[in-house]
Amino acid sequence: MDSRQLRYFAAIHEHGSLSRAAENLHVATSALSHHLANLEDHLGTQLFVRRPRGLVPTAAGERLYEHARGILRSMEAAEQDVRGEARDIVGEISVGMAHSAVRAIGLTLIETVLRDYPRLKLTLSESLSGSTLVHLMASEVDLAVVYNPPQDAALRTQPILEERMVCVGRPELIGDTTEPITFDALLELPIILLKQGLSARALMDDVNLLKKLEARARLNLNSVSAISGALKAGLGCAIGTSLFMHDQLQSGDLVARPIIEPELSRTLYICELSDRPATFALERVRSLILQMIFDAIAKGEWDARAA
Known part of the structure; x- marks a missing residue:
């Protein structure tokens, strides 16, 4: 398997047909078909299912594409890096x-x-x-x-850098003050969490405290815009940083209270x-x-x- 085969394969995957890929690569459709057949023979598996409207990648084709994309990107970066000079x-x-x-x-x-x-x-x-x-x-x-x-x-x-986390919400919900709030008091509030797989880790360094918050959360949202809207609507409060909701804090729509006992941070x-x-x-x-x-x-x- 060489770089040309990978480039041809990636083009077929991205364009969904031999003819469109051949036109993009400026090669004959028959040559592209030949290279694909050789690649499938070499790997011992079918990479595409032939359909009336084009080619649909198989599971093996999808896996190979993920590898090919990274390899081709690295090759292009290496060529550009070697061709260029350190100052350029x-x-x-x-x-x-x-x-x-x-x-x-x-x-x-x-x-x-x-x-x-x-x-x-x-x-x-x-x-x-x-x-x-x-x-x-x-x-x-x-x-x-x-x-x-x-x-x-x-x-x-x-x-x-390391950031200190704060509780952000409407004054009538979390108190019209910038005085610190304890972690235990925070757990009694309607909490909105940003959570999507590994993104939950981004909230704070302490995993055990994070689990407590997850257990008490009222809403789990995967959108920064949705959290912003929910905070302004008074649907709950969020654990974030002053930078996270800077404009709303500056306008006075929301307030931020530092969290203590313990202090929460993220890196x-x-x-x-x-x-x-x-x-x-x-x-x-x-x-x-x-x-x-x-x-x-x-x-x-x-x-x-x-x-």
Whole structure:
């Protein structure tokens, strides 16, 4: 199995037909069909089911596509990295970020890349921490800026900052005060949790306390927008950070109360795949992200302390 076979296979998977894939690749349909037949023969399994309207991948075809996508992406990055010079940052870097990180430095990162690195193509996506890690493991993003990632030999992680968690809600629900609230008192309130697989880990460092919150939660929502709307509607309170609902806190619609006894916190990490060598472009983007986060802390724009 060689790179050309993988590239041809990926094109067939993405276009859903031999003719459309052949047109995209500028090769004959018969040649593409021949390469697919050889690949299926080599692997000893059928990769597509032939249907009147095109080709549908089998389970084996879907698994091979996941591998092929990561391999082809790595090959393209390696070629761009070797062709370019250290001073000329060239290539494509995809970054997945937690909501707070996008809010704090997303725009600054985009503006800096457009201004200073015109040959660098940046893709920035915002998603729940667990989803971002899934994208990283599938090689769909090159860097993930997420909270409390699990320990995994496949990941290379670096802690960036630690945030103190607060209780956020309408004044009539949690009290019109910024005085601290105890964890036990918090459990008596209608709690809204952001929960989606690994994303539940992003809420706080202490797993045991998290389990207590999950047991008492009134709502489990997988959308930042839905949580924002529920908070403003007074349907419950959320455990987050001051940055999480900054605009609503500034307007006075919501209040934030620090949580004590015990104090809750969470740690932000920058993650990448441990078996993937860093390109010049990846190193530069990683450096930019770290510097911008530390600058945001120093300026008081991000209420956190460096890890």
